[in-house]
Amino acid sequence: MSTLVEKTEALAVEVSCSDDALSVTLSDGRVVSVPLAWFPRLADAMPRQRSDWELIGGGIGIHWEEIDEDISVESLLRPENFMRLPNKAPHPPSQARRRTAKSSRKRPARG
Numbered sequence: 001m002s003t004l005v006e007k008t009e010a011l012a013v014e015v016s017c018s019d020d021a022l023s024v025t026l027s028d029g030r031v032v033s034v035p036l037a038w039f040p041r042l043a044d045a046m047p048r049q050r051s052d053w054e055l056i057g058g059g060i061g062i063h064w065e066e067i068d069e070d071i072s073v074e075s076l077l078r079p080e081n082f083m084r085l086p087n088k089a090p091h092p093p094s095q096a097r098r099r100t101a102k103s104s105r106k107r108p109a110r111g
Helices: 040-044 073-077 095-103
Strands: 012-017 021-026 031-035 054-056 061-064 069-072
Antiparallel strands (some): 061 069
């Protein structure tokens, strides 16, 4: 016997922006708040422009016409899949790469 699990998609129902954060209320009751710095166009916009949003795709995303910005709910829930987050350090080089780089350097002659 198999069980069918229906995936429900979280949709935006309300949006607000402070000077520091974008907050989105989802249809399942969660409120997602992310740093405004993730979205430079929103961060640089005037408060009036930030408050002039509309839901797109039945709530799968948010659109700001005047500043030409679109943000999907999915990108807020899984930002690592959609954007390079600030302060995320790149992976350090592997040990093998470091050893190869060290051994290829010329050492001064002793004498």
